[in-house]
Amino acid sequence: MFQNRMEGLALALPAAVFAAIVFLVPVGILLSEGFRAEGSWTLASYAGFFESELNRTVFWRTLKLGAIVTAVSAVIGYATAYSIVTLPPTARGRLIGLVVMPLMISPVARTYAWIVILGRTGFVNETIVWLGLSDTPIRFLFTETAVFIGLLQLFLPLMILSLISALENMPRDAVPAARVLGANWLQVFVKVILPLTKEGLVIGGTLVFTGSLTAYITPAILGGSKVLMLETLLYQRVTVANDFASASIIAMILMVMSFSANLLLKRLATARNKR
Amino acid sequence: MFKKFLASGVALAALSGAAHAADKTLVISVYGFAQDEFKEIVYDPFEAQCGCELVVETGNSVERLAKLEARKDDPEIDMAVMSTHDALSAARKGITQSIDVTRLSNYDKLYDIAKDPVGDHMGVGYTFYATSIAYRADEVEIESWADLFQDKLKGRVAFPNVSTNQGPPALYMVGKAIGDDAADLKAAIGEVAKNKDDIVTFYERSSQVAQLMQQEEILAAPIGRFAWGAYSKMGFDMAWATPKEGQTGGMNVMILTKGAKNEDLAYEFMDFWLSTEIQTKLAEALVDSPANADVEVSDEIAENLTYGAETVESLKLLEPAVILDNREAWLSEWNAQIGQ
């Protein structure tokens, strides 16, 4: 550890100044714009924003889809992560590699695949009709279901990876011990696994939730103008109407939503800890 | 290995820089459809003629207009094409300048309605198109705009979003079909809203519809005739409806931005595009119907286009000023009834 504090500051300053000037300042101005009307500070534009039924619908849809994607990915994530952690080391490494792989593929390509898969003549519908589950193909494209599937596929790996590292840090014999003492799997999960891995769940949950809020491609391609989310609404307000005021309001809402999700999840984690 | 990688990156960057370093550059903003054909028929020959570089930005009318407005004080675009009502809107916002038609040698050849459709020569018409319903003749029959909402098309039809060029005219015709064609379009929007769950999507770009049709996601959609070329090549039994209420449509115009940095080139390009030779080629490729009255095409081609003054006069068009003055109201009506 070197003691010269000024030397350290000199090393760190260029990056901080760069990030502040080209990043924080423009973003800050943009976000503050939503609070300004005719030269004074006000919350009026926010009230006005939520007066529109369309905006309210989009807001709730974004929140709802984000929450569902997070919850479902947590359930699948635990099952997958536990299965991976209990494997022998080599197989574990390979599987982690396979889970990481989709993260490296362009989200445009990953989302586009669902158009091919979920279309009327796509793989899913061909299978459904072939199995006789339905006489006619089911409409998936441009529905909330399609957006949900797209988002889940996009962000599930983040949840799995967070839970894997949490499970790896868990004492190795905690689960067998609980089993020997007669706990069933549900009890083991609620009483042993969940408390010991909740930090991983918080990290994964925050990543998945904020990811779902701010994904643009998936709702744009799989939802279109019928399933608008906040991010696509923002884009539409700017490109169709040059409506920067609404854009900055939506931007602020998105930021607040992801920060509060982070806080809420952290709170949940510590609350259980105290008990 | 790493060094080589870096070097190739530098080379690539230098290359892309060099491409923009041509002495004369004209920046145009156009619709996104049929760009392959435009490149072959218009852009490449023009570049050869002027010895300049053409930079093309694409997008739908309203998006590009928004961008032009955002860059109003320092325009990066010299010349753009858009709908008559967007051109009128641009003129009112002071984004465009009056076109000196004496500098266009082909101006006198244009059909009269194309000569000054926006007023004050703020735009010159280069093509017009009919808007009607393209549909799969082997699956459905369409004789009226109201047939878009027939049982067979439930979950198999797309409709233009109100923010697009095709949206308001299509709504206007739906209004005619249900017996209420007031300019507020309230009744028509209500009719679409009633059926919104059966409409696959409200499309925002014409090109998107072709994709949905090709994937058999939809069987019918109101489209502009300019996009028809792609449908006739799909290998399906596609038909163009002649509904009993008539067809609607629109006109596209060229505009010159105020403060354009390459005004002379822009004039040269507009004149080139309006010439009989280029307009004929575009017509023959089924890209754009000619606005130049000297263009003559075979009957077969004419049948696939919106050809001749009589055809155009038969279209039930909305006036640009009507569209512009009502647009905000339509949008909020649409958002209230359909958006959520």
Next chain:
Amino acid sequence: MTSRLLSYVTLTLVLIFLLGPFVIIVAAALSGGETLAFPPQGLSFKWVMKVFEVESFRASFALSMFLAIFGTLAALVLGVPVAYAASRYRLPFGETIRTIVSAPIIVPGIIVGLALLRYLVIPLDVGVGVALFIAHTALILPYAVRVVSASLDNLRSDIEEAAVILGSTRVATFFRIVLPNIQSGILAAFILGFVTSFNQVPVSLFLSGPGVRTLPIDMIWYMEITYDPSVAALAALLAFLSISIVFLAERFLGFSRYV
């Protein structure tokens, strides 16, 4: 035994869900038919070849490559000193500085793009290309700092201290002792930054101008106007590009230790 079976079933289903779409894309890309139908008709490379004929992709590929390489390098030049300062010095305002440099990861990309367009590109007449470069650099900075910090934390600092005591300058110590030892961490940061930048969409959404468009944005545009399997071919090619970079990195560096 039943639980073992259950975990195999889970893994299989999840992997099908995560990787299946990619397989389908590749199958569609190699289709001999004219449309994106499933199952694909015949086998052919014609759609893959068609992608290489699209002229605008060359310019947008070059731009995306440029941004990914030089944006990441710039982020490293800015980020490595921060990471070094944070791990080796008692840094005044350390927490504030850390928050500032990691802010770009928290703010949604679409907001970043819009903010730069509104307050940098338009009023100050900064070129769209420059704005893209700045945005991508800022975006990669948090990754660079995080990954390099992790690798610095694993490096014992007593060797450096010994070198300094023995009269080596700080700068020489850094370049002779620290840098060679964190080389693989820096490369890992480079690859992570490269992939992040190369696949980045929301930031670039508003930052495009006539003739200046990143590859993913160009691809979205192409997807909208094209409906034959060449779109799938493009998606598959891009996926292969990212995967092979990561695969090589993993092979030679054990990249996943740093992610």
